[in-house]
Amino acid sequence: MIEVKDLHKKFGKNEVLKGIDLNIERGGIFSVLGPNGSGKTTLIKCILGMVLPDSGAISVDGKPLKNNFKYRNEIDYLPQIANFPGNLKVNELIAMIKDLRDSKATKDEELIELFKLQPFLNKKLANLSGGTKQKVNLVLTFMFDSPLIILDEPTSGLDPISHLRLKNLIFSEREKGKTILVTSHILSFVEEIADEIVFLLEGKIYFKGTITELKTKTEQPDFEHAIASILSSSYA
Numbered sequence: 001m002i003e004v005k006d007l008h009k010k011f012g013k014n015e016v017l018k019g020i021d022l023n024i025e026r027g028g029i030f031s032v033l034g035p036n037g038s039g040k041t042t043l044i045k046c047i048l049g050m051v052l053p054d055s056g057a058i059s060v061d062g063k064p065l066k067n068n069f070k071y072r073n074e075i076d077y078l079p080q081i082a083n084f085p086g087n088l089k090v091n092e093l094i095a096m097i098k099d100l101r102d103s104k105a106t107k108d109e110e111l112i113e114l115f116k117l118q119p120f121l122n123k124k125l126a127n128l129s130g131g132t133k134q135k136v137n138l139v140l141t142f143m144f145d146s147p148l149i150i151l152d153e154p155t156s157g158l159d160p161i162s163h164l165r166l167k168n169l170i171f172s173e174r175e176k177g178k179t180i181l182v183t184s185h186i187l188s189f190v191e192e193i194a195d196e197i198v199f200l201l202e203g204k205i206y207f208k209g210t211i212t213e214l215k216t217k218t219e220q221p222d223f224e225h226a227i228a229s230i231l232s233s234s235y236a
Contacts, residue, residue, distance in 0.1 A: 001179045
């Protein structure tokens, strides 16, 4: 589904990606992890076409990204922080995004019901809490039927019930054969949903595989200690 070959990216003198090679198979939930500054956000933005790499190549569904922007129509993306005009009402924002994507097949009504957003549809975004804004962003992300979904810290601000609904939504999308990339600092959430993890460290891929395989590699009894072991060795 996603193929990354020898990807390099610098910002000034700071080399953020140092020859990334990565294959993400079609279908499944893959969590991209790593400490701050490891390159995970830059990698995600390169896949989205928001950052241009200095060298290397990326293809999505067998199609090279270079000089090709239409592939983005096949991706649904939840940014970590989404800034929308505060004077827009929720229903106006949803209608605007539907017009921009020019898609007739949307699931906005189903998702509005799932996250109980009916009372907020006529409210301005500026007047919403952070958690409610996140629910709106989730509707905007999942209402289209794209084969690739990228979620950057999707649980941010969510209450426990909405957290559970999101988790079940992600599982239902996987059952449809979709590929889902997730970044999250909530290790318990990652452990619950991820089929595989990709762990970046200092601009390189330290590990790709299942959580069970990571625990074996680090000789740790649980996921949290396995991650702590990696970070401890890297800062030693």
